[in-house]
Amino acid sequence: MTEQPSQCAKCGACTVVCPVFQATGRESHSARGRLHLLEHLDPARASTAFAEILSQCLLCGACRSACSRGLDPPARFIDARKQLEKIAGHHVLLRAITQKALGNPTLLATITTLGLPLLELLPADSGLRLRLGLPREGISADPALVEMSENESAAPVLAFFPGCYATHLHTKIITATKQIAAAFTGDVPLIPKQISCCGLAAENGGDTATAQRLAKQNIMAFSENTLPILTSCASCYSQLRRYPQLFEDDPEWRDKAERFAVRLVEFSTFVAQAMKAEPTFRFADSAAMRTVVYHDPCHLRFHSQTTSPPRDILRAIPGLRLAELPDGPQCCGQGGLFHLAQPEIAGKIRNRLLNQLEQTAPDLITTTCSGCLIHIRQGLDREPTQPEVRHLAILLAELL
Ligand code: SF4
Ligand code: SF4
Numbered sequence: 001m002t003e004q005p006s007q008c009a010k011c012g013a014c015t016v017v018c019p020v021f022q023a024t025g026r027e028s029h030s031a032r033g034r035l036h037l038l039e040h041l042d043p044a045r046a047s048t049a050f051a052e053i054l055s056q057c058l059l060c061g062a063c064r065s066a067c068s069r070g071l072d073p074p075a076r077f078i079d080a081r082k083q084l085e086k087i088a089g090h091h092v093l094l095r096a097i098t099q100k101a102l103g104n105p106t107l108l109a110t111i112t113t114l115g116l117p118l119l120e121l122l123p124a125d126s127g128l129r130l131r132l133g134l135p136r137e138g139i140s141a142d143p144a145l146v147e148m149s150e151n152e153s154a155a156p157v158l159a160f161f162p163g164c165y166a167t168h169l170h171t172k173i174i175t176a177t178k179q180i181a182a183a184f185t186g187d188v189p190l191i192p193k194q195i196s197c198c199g200l201a202a203e204n205g206g207d208t209a210t211a212q213r214l215a216k217q218n219i220m221a222f223s224e225n226t227l228p229i230l231t232s233c234a235s236c237y238s239q240l241r242r243y244p245q246l247f248e249d250d251p252e253w254r255d256k257a258e259r260f261a262v263r264l265v266e267f268s269t270f271v272a273q274a275m276k277a278e279p280t281f282r283f284a285d286s287a288a289m290r291t292v293v294y295h296d297p298c299h300l301r302f303h304s305q306t307t308s309p310p311r312d313i314l315r316a317i318p319g320l321r322l323a324e325l326p327d328g329p330q331c332c333g334q335g336g337l338f339h340l341a342q343p344e345i346a347g348k349i350r351n352r353l354l355n356q357l358e359q360t361a362p363d364l365i366t367t368t369c370s371g372c373l374i375h376i377r378q379g380l381d382r383e384p385t386q387p388e389v390r391h392l393a394i395l396l397a398e399l400l
Pocket of ligand 1: 030056057059061062064
């Protein structure tokens with residue numbers, strides 16, 4: 001039976017870990033406050049207030065990991081976003097968020113620096129459009145599919161889902177991930193033709209129909225074999241794992257989604273396991289001693305509890321000194337669409353992280369989440385001295 005907002009014990013354990021509550025101190029910004037409002041608000045009569053409340057959550061999952069009642073508040077907020085979509089109209093939340101982003105000079109400046117011609121190549125359905133604050137106007141009925149190159153190996157042992165950011169804006173991540181995979185398996189992983197966006201942004205915006213359509217496209221794209229599916233983006237990995245939940249009411253597709261989800265292999269987990277299986281394998285020494293901070297994406301830290309593998313890898317590389325932030329891992333404030341809907345709060349959350357990074361003074365920051373990479377880089381752009389920010393695959397490929 002689906003849990004109800006009224007099951008919240010109001011104990012407040014979630015407020016201690018909620019990045020939004022920590023940034024604002026407002027009760028309505030905590031899971032407890034939001035559940036209380038959901039319990040008492042009639043969404044049919046309060047769609048604007050409802051949209052605002054729902055857009056003030058990162059869906060980071062920290063409250064779920066701390067909840068004394070074992071509740072899943074982010075799942076309730078996603079349900080409520082779907083409800084809002086039904087009541088207030090198609091794409092209502094996404095439209096509101098995009099409008100807000102278009103009025104934000106900082107976000108528009110970011111888009112400009114990325115280069116318009118490059119962004120024009122982004123498929124209309126790419127969640128990256130929303131993350132960067134690009135309008136969704138002109139979305140065609142048929143998904144604009146990603147046409148990837150033919151596989152370079154005759155007998156691949158791994159399939160590979162790179163995600164929109166690596167495919168359209170940072171292809172070096174694809175090259176690096178292929179090199180790492182080939183170093184351990186002897187083969188270049190297969191990227192099927194016609195993969196699409198993972199659908200995270202669509203589902204977070206309450207657009208279940210688009211999220212399901214994109215999920216079906218990906219499930220079909222990988223259905224020609226049963227290879228493990230390597231994923232180099234933490235956010236995409238988290239969303240791909242959610243596919244069975246997307247088809248709760250559709251037994252046929254739920255079954256296909258379950259068979260798809262069990263094949264997923266997160267990048268750092270793959271590398272850490274491969275290193276254990278080949279004890280003689282060594283990454284090259286880092287040329288000079290460098291201090292590195294691993295940034296935990298919430299999508300790995302709270303959604304799949306993946307925190308040790310990247311640290312195990314980095315500790316095993318001579319010349320790298322792994323440092324932790326004084327207050328432990330911190331959310332960066334990106335949260336899929338959150339930084340577009342709530343730029344001021346997202347900025348406050350990121351500033352807290354930047355402050356912790358400043359105290360740690362790393363030479364290098366590494367992570368595996370496309371959203372975190374974009375958001376942290378944007379924040380550091382304003383700092384006089386900037387540590388490098390690199391995807392873990394790129395860092396490791398340079399040390400092969
Ligand atoms: S999912 Fe994250 S941001 Fe949202 S209420 Fe929970 S802890 Fe706060
Ligand atoms: S930790 Fe769980 S039960 Fe306690 S206030 Fe937060 S959501 Fe409610």
